[in-house]
Amino acid sequence: MPSTTTIVSAPGKVLAAGGYLVLDQQYPGVVISTSSRFYTVIQASSGSANQIVVRSPQFHQAEWRYTVTYNDAGVQVIPQEDSIGGKNKFVHLALQHTLNLVSEIHSVAQVQEKLVDGLDIAAVGDNDFYSQRAQLESLGLPRTIKSLSQITPFCHNGVKLTDVHKTGMGSSAALITSLVSALLLHFAAISETNFAVLEGDGRRLAHNAAQFVHCLAQGKVGSGFDVSSAVFGSQIYRRFSPGVLDPLMKGEFATGTLKSVLNSSAWDYSSCPIQLPPLTRLVLADVEAGSDTPSLVGKVLKWREHEESCEIAKNLWTQIDEANRSLAVQLNILSQSHEKNREEYEQTIRQLTSLPAQQWERISPAFYRLHQTTQQIRNLMRRMGDLAGVEIEPEQQTHLLDQSIEQAGVVGGGVPGAGGYDAIWLLVCSPPGLPYEQQPLRRVESVWSNFSESNVTPLLAQESVAKGACVVQLDRIPGLKEAIQRR
Ligand SMILES: Nc1ncnc2c1ncn2[C@@H]1O[C@H](COP(=O)(O)OP(=O)(O)O)[C@@H](O)[C@H]1O
């Protein structure tokens, strides 16, 4: 018997390499999952039969109520007119299609039985998903990682969900992944053991279902790297053929279609686990409210297809792709070299920590190459931005990245995903036991707090080592119980 409470968490993402290219199946992207996660907590409620209440206790007026009805065609999830949260397409579509999938796997009666007392669902995200700049200012705290760790976990953002400033870590993909997976588990459409393993059928079904719901909610079939990393963790990602989803995107929902499309062997994505080099640390910055990803994507794709620029674009994409693949290979080589000789590896990291990457060649050709590859990717992406007339790495970000990367112990970095003004990522050496004052992270924080061109705040997130979505226990996550009890 499944327990009455089901909780699934799913990580956020940083697309370190492969922005734009990853939209095309020819080109893989390198995506890193973050320790910052979204949590969906499903509890049997003592409410009315067939009522589902979804709450986001981090926002004002964030409660959505649904009534579930049944007929021969399956399950209908109907939003209640008086929901104080108004409409929430992402949540509604996740409920509608996941419950229908359950009814196809089991039966409509099984869904009805599980909803006899209704359900209470709370969705919360780690503070990193939303900008904490205003919060730090009002608390009078400096913009450092230490300050961020003093903010209440899953804190109330003081605004409505529609007004929040997101940090670009993929809140909707992490939310949909955790919600769809939690529903599939709660309704026993997949088993916990099967969900726990990366190659499990249950994990794959959760992935396919989350991709579908996310595409439908976004109104388009994107590359899906964000959902894939929310499900499977850090990886080299190659997208699925959009055609897999054709019947469902066209609204063909005859009984059995969901199950057959989502279980189909036509899903041809590939997800190859990857990790950042041991004893390095991913550092992310929330820079400023900025770029609208769809409009950047539209312009780049138009440039790529235009007859006057398509040849140049093709060549440039080939070069970017080579650099991206090389980055992935080098990350793997460094992890292997750590496996082979941990002491020597640690010694090397200690030496690199006190020198700028420009001077690393003699000490570690492998880390020096990694630094150069990240710089080369930046150069090529900037070139693409110039040619396409899109601010992929705006000048202000170039200054911020250059000043950060020239610090001792910083491997490299870039603008994640589509680029723009809103974020940067860095990789820094992080040898064990080094006092904070001597860490590259401290030097980076100092550059950021003195940066005059924009207001830069670090995020708490590091790379997630847990591989993607997982079931968690309420009392194991500090602050989660308190957050979901907040009304
Ligand atoms: N905490 C939350 N609770 C409920 N719904 C959420 C929450 N966070 C995000 N969403 C849903 O995801 C949508 C945001 O999607 P989108 O703008 O694509 O964000 P992102 O770029 O972070 O993925 C919101 O409109 C809402 O429907």
Ligand SMILES: C[C@@](O)(CCOP(=O)(O)OP(=O)(O)O)CC(=O)O
């Ligand atoms: C351009 C892209 O390849 C990458 C965009 O990555 P971001 O991380 O910038 O995305 P958002 O979460 O939508 O802000 C588009 C895609 O792959 O879907």
